Structure formats: C-alpha cells, structure tokens
Amino acid sequence: MTYVVTDNCIRCKYMDCVEVCPVDCFYEGENMLVIHPDECIDCGVCEPECPAEAIKPDTEAGLESWVKLNGEYARSWPNITIKRDPPADAKEYDGKPDKLEKFFSPEPGEGD
Numbered sequence: 001m002t003y004v005v006t007d008n009c010i011r012c013k014y015m016d017c018v019e020v021c022p023v024d025c026f027y028e029g030e031n032m033l034v035i036h037p038d039e040c041i042d043c044g045v046c047e048p049e050c051p052a053e054a055i056k057p058d059t060e061a062g063l064e065s066w067v068k069l070n071g072e073y074a075r076s077w078p079n080i081t082i083k084r085d086p087p088a089d090a091k092e093y094d095g096k097p098d099k100l101e102k103f104f105s106p107e108p109g110e111g112d
C-alpha cells in the first residue's frame, strides 16, 4: 500500500505535505507533487495536512491511474522536503475539474 497525490494538487501545490513526511518521499513536478510508492511507509500523516485534499490511500477505488502516475514521475522528478510558497493563483485552481487533462505538466520542479 502507498499514499498517492491526485488531481487537485495540480496548480495548487501548497506543499504542506512535504514537511511532515518522515521518509521524505515527495517528488516535485512543475505544478504538482507525487509520492514515491516504494518509499512511502503508509503512515498517513500527510493526508490531513493537504489543504487541497489531494492525498489519498491507494486502497480507495478508482485511483489506479494515479498510482501509476505517482510511480512514474517519482522516478524522474527531484526530491522535495522543504515547503516553498504556493503558486499565487493556487486558490483559483482549487477544486477545478479535469486538471490532469487541462493543466498537468510532465516537466520537473526545482526540488530542494
């Protein structure tokens, strides 16, 4: 089992999650984060910290494509453990539908 970052992180990227993870398993893309499924210890500490409610356990139904996306990009994006300011327009994008199709970027973020 692992936790995964899902749609609503895209362009919100508040980063409250990275500071609480005991094993530093968040990786940063240009406009979202992902969790490395082989490093996550399933502690669940990050889930309630996400203001966008984008972090879910992979035991929830319908998350298969997100588990795949997290695993794939965690292997190429840089590790992130320190919170930075969220995008200025993060609130505007919170809750928008179909963010993956409309706004996902495969480009890496800056990392720590």
Ligand code: SF4
Pocket: 005, 008, 009, 010, 012, 013, 014, 015, 016, 017, 018, 032, 033, 049, 050, 051, 052, 053, 054, 055
């Ligand atoms: S706290 Fe939530 S919205 Fe922010 S970066 Fe982490 S998963 Fe994404």
Ligand code: SF4
Pocket: 003, 020, 021, 022, 023, 024, 025, 026, 035, 039, 040, 041, 042, 043, 044, 045, 046, 047
């Ligand atoms: S569940 Fe725990 S180990 Fe996994 S990403 Fe969240 S804080 Fe890190």
